Amino acid sequence: MTNPEHSHPRRAHIAMFSIAAHGHVNPSLEIIRELVARGHRVTYAIPHLFQEKIAETGAEPVLYRTTLPGPDDDPEAWGTTLLDNVEPFLDDAIQALPQLIDAYEGEGGAGVPDLVLHDITSYPAAVLAHRWGVPAISLSPNLVAWEGYEEEVAEPMWAEPRQTPRGRAYFGKFTAWLTEHGVRKTADEFGSRPDRSLVLIPKALQPNADRVDEKTYTFVGACQGDRSAQGDWERPAGAERVLLVSLGSSFTKQPGFYRACAEAFRALPGWHVVLQVGRHVTADDLGELPGNVEVRQWVPQLAVLKKADAFITHAGAGGSQEGLATATPMVAVPQAVDQFGNADMLQALGVARHVPMEEATAGNLRAAVLALVDDPEVARRLAAIRREMAGEGGTRQAADLIEAELPAA
Template identity: 20%
Template sequence: MATRSNQLHIAMFPWFATGHMTPFLHLSNELAKRDHKITFLLPHKAHFQLRHLNHHPSLITFHTITVPHVEGLPLGTETASDIPIFLNHLLAIAMDKTRDQVQQTLTIIKPDFVFYDNAYWMPEIAREIGIKTVCYNVVSASSLAIALVPARKVNDSITEEELRVPPEGYPSSKVVLSGNEAKALSFISLPFGEGNITFYDRIVMAMKGSDAIGIRTTRELEGNFCDYIASQYEKQVLLTGPVLSLDDSAFEEKLEPYWADWLDGFERASVVFCAFGSQINLEKAQFQEILLGFELSGLPFIVALKAPIGCETVEEALPQGFEERVKGRGKVSRGWVQQPLMLKHSSVGCFVNHCGFGSMWESLMSDKQIVLVPHLADQVLNTKLLVGELEVAVEVERGETDGWISKESLSKAIRLVMDEGSEVGVRVKINHAKWKENGGTSVLINAYIDKFLQNLQHFSN
């Protein structure tokens, strides 16, 4: 535990998206558990959405930031959850316009470190104040290594064909991107903020300007990619482990009785649970096709997806007669569900997800079979890691030209891992269990946090 003489004060300023703020807060809890002080800068809405996850309010202080309006964003927009993903570049402008507020706050509180990710301007203001910086990445090291390293040399004219080729020195021979996958990656060369700054520019500058790079991963999972990033940026790369607070039983919630009671009615490892995160808005036709895929599988299921584009509610988007046909074995959530607790229930046997980095870690740390349906660039690359490198999951096949997920391809992937005696299902289950034994123990994960703190103490001296 920290003493008053070696207690660190750390400011956190993550990108205004749930998938970034939540892991920053998980890390804050782990640091506060070890008696370090945190000032967490976040928008007003996020304060109310995340306060139940603040397990140490005596050491973790939420400091709210006013997010200015930017033309083109709906009034009141503060986080990525408020908008469709194609407006995120405007939210980046809004975040950049909070720079003066952030600088004023940091000048007053003067922490030892500030952790950030998308705020590429943070190192400049931190140097003026005399604060050390850690660019803390909550996406996989493999994603950073293929898309966001100086060797990529992205420019305005980069083509999808060029993006299919890994950058110089990329430490994997198993990553081959299809045309659709390269298209998902091409956003890195698009504007993401004011002026001509691209997403690639933003993240590369954020990492180049930092005193150290932090990544939410382990050497057991991505050691070769971490070494590559360190060599590319010529900086120390500090690893925190997955930081899921899975062993923080003193603060563990209970699964809502509605879901717990329903799941209790099924045999062990028989239910398929599906969730695609907070930012994926499917087209209505694709939404319906996915639901029909779960129906076709014949297995009990819970699906937690956002209402599709053009629909106000999930109810109005359901296929005709769907609820009646799956009555008793299938549920579609009307809102947010407790994903980590769903994955702990013994009746859940398979997790169908988008392979966002948080869901990826929750998949790995669970004992569930894993089926992946990636949508965005980092999700595509995370999927390559789990399916190609680790061989612990299967990916749903998409149409080669249109990227369509058919009900048949989804049902086939689910049955591949869930059918008793399936060769594929047995193989990924064995590989998953081996990985957990070697890289997913609570002792190892706690050791990562302790080592991370030792490195910070060294930097602060």
């Protein structure tokens, strides 16, 4: 239940937009729940796979059809190159926009909102905010651009793809779509330079945090709430130390990696290993496993981490900040996109080791975990970061800042 001092003087219609991906929906859920508790009407545009999860927050799901690969699809559906990764978002946005216009403006629709919230992957949201003349706030579940980001990161990364016919076609298509809808931004500006953004990661995970424009970006940190509905996890009797292994929800088709993790701690005295393997791998795929290894498709990750001694992670934003919030030493084995930067940040903070996937052998993983859990300096640094995170405000701070952007009645 919300504190009356946080109630906004008027009930507003706030529209949230996201895609069907756990890593992009989950960070916003507690903010949405808080806004509903403060008396606002919140609609949430989302594909049908997440309808129930959104409804549980008290928001009204506004459903649209998506062409993006879903969380149950084979990770290989995303391709391997930079253009493979970004083209689907633009194509999905182009086909989703007319659906969303009708869902909000059409007869019996949700109605034009007072303010738009959106995940960074929801391109139609900012176009709709422009169309409706209402404020838009980006909710970023991972790192954001800093002053100099374009020159240091974006330009080198895009230099080669931009020279290809496919790359030129992509940017031409993006620019034409924005121009058609009256948005006067380049494709680069549209993707990395929002007018206003709340950053849902701890500032400790942000590269070059001292060069981030604080007029645009506000770090509110992890917006976590009561997760008891997800269930609990108990440390088995006799387990002196617990290791959680998880590659998140998307890049989990890695049976060889899971076998290496199991082998690393085979019969190691006192250790219990929890392998979360996702939907694309089964225990049968892993062969004969030692008795101290527990294989699960899914676990209540935060509940496990509260009782774990170490975490082998893909270094997604969600997992990284949960590791920091529970002061759990991490071995980061990144798989894609921002995870490589997160792995480097965690290592630079002195609370993790970055082990590239090609070097993730049983021996290397075991050595990295044991070195971290036996190092008192790692424990000291994790405790200090956890204290810093507690002061970033989280869910209530995010809701306060969103209400501050609502137009006057």
